[in-house]
Amino acid sequence: xxxxxxxxxxxxxxxxxxxxxxxxxxxxxxxxxxxxxxxxxxxxxxxxxxxxxxxxxxxxxxxxxxxxxxxxxxxxxxxxxxxxxxxxxxxxxxxxxxxxxxxxxxxxxxxxxxxxxxxxxxxxxxxxxxxxxxxxxxxxxxxxxxxxxxxxxxxxxxxxxxxxxxxxxxxxxxxxxxxxxxxxxxxxxxxxxxxxxxxxxxxxxxxxxxxxxxxxxxxxxxxxxxxxxxxxxxxxxxxxxxxxxxxxxxxxxxxxxxxxxxxxxxxxxxxxxxxxxxxxxxxxxxxxxxxxxxxxxxxxxxxxxxxxxxxxxxxxxxxxxxxxxxxxxxxxxxxxxxxxxxxxxxxxxxxxxxxxxxxxxxxxxxxxxxxxxxxxxxxxxxxxxxxxxxxxxxxxxxxxxxxxxxxxxxxxxxxxxxxxxxxxxxxxxxxxxxxxxxxxxxxxxxxxxxxxxxxxxxxxxxxxxxxxxxxxxxxxxx
Numbered sequence: 001x002x003x004x005x006x007x008x009x010x011x012x013x014x015x016x017x018x019x020x021x022x023x024x025x026x027x028x029x030x031x032x033x034x035x036x037x038x039x040x041x042x043x044x045x046x047x048x049x050x051x052x053x054x055x056x057x058x059x060x061x062x063x064x065x066x067x068x069x070x071x072x073x074x075x076x077x078x079x080x081x082x083x084x085x086x087x088x089x090x091x092x093x094x095x096x097x098x099x100x101x102x103x104x105x106x107x108x109x110x111x112x113x114x115x116x117x118x119x120x121x122x123x124x125x126x127x128x129x130x131x132x133x134x135x136x137x138x139x140x141x142x143x144x145x146x147x148x149x150x151x152x153x154x155x156x157x158x159x160x161x162x163x164x165x166x167x168x169x170x171x172x173x174x175x176x177x178x179x180x181x182x183x184x185x186x187x188x189x190x191x192x193x194x195x196x197x198x199x200x201x202x203x204x205x206x207x208x209x210x211x212x213x214x215x216x217x218x219x220x221x222x223x224x225x226x227x228x229x230x231x232x233x234x235x236x237x238x239x240x241x242x243x244x245x246x247x248x249x250x251x252x253x254x255x256x257x258x259x260x261x262x263x264x265x266x267x268x269x270x271x272x273x274x275x276x277x278x279x280x281x282x283x284x285x286x287x288x289x290x291x292x293x294x295x296x297x298x299x300x301x302x303x304x305x306x307x308x309x310x311x312x313x314x315x316x317x318x319x320x321x322x323x324x325x326x327x328x329x330x331x332x333x334x335x336x337x338x339x340x341x342x343x344x345x346x347x348x349x350x351x352x353x354x355x356x357x358x359x360x361x362x363x364x365x366x367x368x369x370x371x372x373x374x375x376x377x378x379x380x381x382x383x384x385x386x387x388x389x390x391x392x393x394x395x396x397x398x399x400x401x402x403x404x405x406x407x408x409x410x411x412x413x414x415x416x417x418x419x420x421x422x423x424x425x426x427x428x429x430x431x432x433x434x435x436x437x438x439x440x441x442x443x444x445x446x447x448x449x450x451x452x453x454x455x456x457x458x459x460x461x462x463x464x465x466x467x468x469x470x471x472x473x474x475x476x477x478x
Contacts (some may be wrong), residue, residue, distance in 0.1 A: 018154045019263055025161060026256040029176065030319040032165040036253075038173040039322075040236075040245035043252030045116060045177075047232035048108070049124045054221040056093055056128035059214030060086060061135045067210055068139055075139070076200035082132045082210065083195075084202045090129040097121030109236055119177040126188045133195035142194075149191055156183035223362035227392055230369050231385035238377035251382035253318045254325035257311075258332040261303050265340040286410045293344045294413050298460060300340060301424040304333045305456060309431060309449025312442040328386045330428075335386065338393035345397065348404035357407075361400055365392040416464070423459060427452040 029039050064082045068075040097104060098118055105114040137146040160179035164170045226233075235248045307314060308330055315326055342361075349357040369392045376384030404410070431452060435445055 016263055018150055019259075021151075021154045021158060023256065023259055023263070025158065026253060026259075027317050027319075028161060028165060030253050030317075030322055032171055033173055033176075034171040035246065036249040036321055037243070037245035038249065039253055040247070040249030041110070041116070041173050042176055043232050043248050044108075044236060044245075045120055047229040049120055049127075050229050051222070051225055051233065052093075052124050053128055054225045055218070056090060056124065057086070057131045057221075058089075058211075059217030059221060060210065061131050062217055063210040063214035064132060064135050065139065066213055067206070073206065074200060076197065077203055077206060078210070079132070079136055079139075080197035080200045081203050081206045083136075083197050085207055085210075086129045086132045090125040093128075094122050094125035097125075113174070115174065116177060119174075119181045123177070123181045123184050126184050130188055130191060133191050136195050145194060149187060152190060153183050153187040156186055220359045220362055223359065223366045227362060227365045227369055227389070230366070231373060231382075231389060234370075234373050235377060235382065235385060238373060239381060240378050247381055250322050250325040251328070251385060253322040254328050255332055255386070257314055257317055257326065258307060258329050258336060260307060261300065261333050261336040261340075264299070264303055265336060265343070289344075289347070289410050290412045293341070293410075294417055295464075296340060296344055297337070297417050298420050298464065300337045301420055302453075302456060302460070304330075304337065305424060305427055305449075305453055307333060308428065309453060310446055312446060325382065328383065331386045331390055335390045335393055338390070338397045342393055342397040342400055345400040345404055348400075348408040348410070354407065357400075357403065361396040364399065365396045368392045368395055420460075423456060427456060 029042060030036075033039055033042075060082050064078060067073045067078045098121065101114040101117040101121070102111075105111055105117045108117070110116050134146060134149070137143075137149075157179055160182050161176065164175035164179060232248065232252060235251070236244045239247060241247075311326060311329060315323055346358060369388045372388035372391060373384055376387070431445075431449055434448055439445055439448070
């Protein structure tokens with residue numbers, strides 16, 4: 001358990017630090033790039049790469065862990081087989097994209113910039129291939145090297161972006177993609193000496209078994225990632241006006257303002273996954289899961305209130321030309337909360353080996369997202385994009401809860417969770433009534449928000465963190 005805790009901390013910390021450093025690229029892009037439409041291009045193409053990365057890895061990372069840990073398989077042969085498979089498919093993908101870069105660029109709406117397609121294809125191919133060497137480092141229990149190489153990419157990417165956009169004053173969006181491909185190439189070259197397969201042969205029978213196990217995971221992975229990226233992929237096709245890229249840039253930048261909630265969810269996830277599986281055989285595990293859910297919701301509301309009450313400061317993360325989209329931030333924050341609750345709820349089907357429910361939930365969410373965007377994006381633009389994500393995660397959260405309570409009941413403290421939800425809504429209502437009707441000075445509004453935050457925290461401490469009561473009890477016992 002100590003080893004598990006240490007490795008979890010290293011993996012989690014490296015991921016969170018990496019996401020935070022990448023988060024710092026948002027102000028750089030919005031202030032340095034020449035047009036809001038340029039950030040729209042970045043938003044759109046990175047959404048495509050996230051989807052392609054799931055497709056190009058086709059569940060092989062999970063398949064590698066599954067078969068490398070089976071006694072009837074040679075781990076080195078499993079690794080070489082997965083290594084060769086990903087190398088082959090990634091190389092083939094990159095070659096095809098380079099050959100057909102112009103037709104692909106025409107399809108995506110970048111007919112004058114086929115070089116974007118070429119660079120992003122090579123980048124995503126290297127990322128897809130690298131997933132197996134990185135999985136091998138995890139299998140070998142080398143978390144420090146894993147974290148160092150992951151952070152190397154982040155540092156290099158930021159350094160190249162600063163070099164091109166700030167030092168050399170290159171404000172064209174192409175330099176964002178040049179920075180990415182340079183950082184990815186260096187990371188891959190540094191990774192290979194530690195992970196080249198040795199001492200085993202590629203095996204077709206092993207590959208067939210791995211694909212039989214891994215390909216069904218591809219459906220779940222694609223549906224899951226499309227729930228997160230479909231809004232940015234579809235927007236240029238659905239929005240009927242000439243400023244589609246500019247509107248997408250505004251949407252993408254304002255979406256990033258709420259990323260502090262996503263980073264909290266990610267940190268919680270890295271800690272919670274090993275906790276759940278470690279506690280599974282404990283007879284008190286369901287009570288522990290219920291407590292974890294309660295505290296996740298409590299702190300999610302706290303972060304949401306903090307971001308909204310201090311949005312007049314957080315808005316400087318992006319350039320003023322993007323501020324017109326800041327009204328979507330509360331909607332995005334609620335979406336992240338529902339997404340995090342859904343993640344908490346998802347363990348009922350993971351622990352009962354009924355993972356088909358996860359696929360059904362993801363597919364239902366995908367249908368909701370697609371239908372709502374097709375209907376409403378042409379009419380209300382990016383409001384439909386963020387609204388469809390909100391409805392998607394709210395729906396699958398409810399479905400997972402009600403079905404999960406029938407399959408594997410957990411006594412969640414709904415009264416306490418509901419009380420904090422009501423408290424957060426009341427605080428928001430008070431703040432917005434004052435902001436919209438009485439006061440416009442940002443400093444006074446932040447002072448009012450601070451008072452409301454202190455009230456929330458005081459209630460939290462009184463009812464769920466009995467610090468002072470416990471301290472008095474200790475003193476009395478002494």
